[in-house]
Amino acid sequence: MATLRQINYHPFRVNIQNDQVHWTKSNHQNIEGLPQIIWQDNTTWSEANLWALEQATSFRSSIKTVRSNMSHLLAYAKWLESESIDWWQFPDRESERCLNRFRGALIQARNSGELAPSTASQRMAAVIRFYKWARDLGLISTEWPMWKDKFVGIKLTNQFGLEHTLKVASTNLAIPNRTVAGPVQLEDGLLPLSVKAMKEVLNFADENASKELALMLRIGFFTGLRIGSITDLKVSTLQNAITVPEVGIKTISVGPSAYPPVDTKFDVSGSVPIPNELLEMLLDYASSIRRLKRQSLSSENDQDLLFLSRFGNNYKADSSSAINVEMSRLRKLGLKSGVTVLRGFYFHRTRATYATELMKVALNAMPVADAVEFVKEACLHKDISTTMKYVKFIETSKLMKEASDAFTEAFMGLSRSKAVNE
Template structure:
């Protein structure tokens, strides 16, 4: 099984559609039902416009159909009584090498594929049942305002434990920045991620022309809003949003733009990229190139660091700081706008991780007290 992506040569009704995931079996033939489903999901549905989401859908089906091909099963085979369904067997196989959240994401897409196939008469019955699940709904973070509601869910899904976001402590932030201090490009990518919560491709495609001379605004201005526009930046969901840059960060970006970046740009053979950050060869960063930065950081600091950790770290520490300056509802709304979350419930998840940050603050305080007494200070 192979996963490829279409180019502009892939046309439907004379309209080119690049980036559509396409599955090929071991003989090189297109897996037609999977392609038809992906066309429906990626091209027909108006809510899914991100090529990154299309890729995630393609990878989910690739994993499932690859399992079927390796095990010698047909996707449309009927379920036999007394043995686990083919979806249950795939789930247990996938769980050996993936997190519960990853397995559930793929299962949900496969479930959607089977519902789609049934609705079009490709299969007569679904290889799973729906069962009632009771959840809390409404009220957001106010537990007392939530009500219990009953909904249905495919019975093959795993019960997920609450996932703990990987958040860097203040000490680890210092270690990560020290690890990239010798490379101005990598250093500023990390610093921009830590101070804005930008996603990986938002960092990679951050435009050069967004960086202004903060000194032109006068000495008293400390924060500078920057409007992210999907016409210039690869933004998830293609929704405009505003981030805030501190004067210190903006000054560093401005210096990079006018001193270090031109040296890199001269190494590039073609037209100069529009992105602020350039590789050692003067080209724009790819998704894979960004990943290599954090692989190198991980080797230097001795623990796993990935780009999305910067986003989690920004969100959690910012929420912790804002909570003492405003009510938590306004703090969440501010953070939601900066992060570009579609739903406030996504932002609310960071409330669950404040305790670990508060523990860190307390530990810092306790260490300072210990040092105070160790120094022989008389109270």
């Protein structure tokens, strides 16, 4: 199947002197870890790789965004190979076009629980962006019937409560993000697990997942770090953990300003609390024979990474697709084994669970304003509005439970009265 590889791109420019070609190093900045797609027959997907280079050199996208886009395009490339379809297959019959068929495959994967709703939406959007770029550059024909353009209106509310509608260009191939409906939408529309369900997931992962995934899930549940940050954790990050004076809790530093730096969303830097038991568990793993064998196979730049694949590669190189594959296998195995809590479970729900439970504890221990600020800092939220969703979720859930209990009591009372009368 197609693979995603990273190269260190060094820009050169060509000069013609005395009818001879000379290559000289360009003043443009080198790009470390530029993602490139290789087909199964070891040929390169030139158009897609050129798109990655254009994104990385335009300064409109960070290298993390480029890798994310290319990971979605890699999934598309793998699907094309599995279906024996060319990426330029656009016949008159709409149902036979490559993009329409891929959209159907994504929706099916979403509905079956193999893909998170947000992932399906983002994957289709990334593929469409690539085709639009290729069409604008004339790499593919503008006459091909690829999609139908449309405009959708998005309602926005400002801080004063005034609404306005923003028109956004879209296509008929876009996949709406069908998130879980609930009383309050948390980050990415995912709901937290109960503490009991969390323990079920961890126990099942300990017995059926790799050591690495089991530890990653623990980090997600007990620190709230995203998978992108977890796969970029360094052994030095753990060794440099500090103890907060007079409090006793330990924290690890993440973000671009940390030493060593650890990737975070929006490049937010901060200190994340970590339970001492989990910290010791991770340090033991860092010095285990299992990890040291992987470290011996890794490149010099990856030596300090906490998590490495069995071939010594870093997980972040493929935007965590290896983790997504193992998570999918774990869900399927869990459902076969009767572990129903794994139905609809995605890695990011570990973060929603952590933030919810942390907010419950904080609200019981300090004033609301202090609790919100504490959770905001612990979860590295960019905006306080994201943190406030957890307060509202907890309050709404409590009210719903009270209403449910009252309804049940009233219903049972009516049922008993009816039974007596009969």
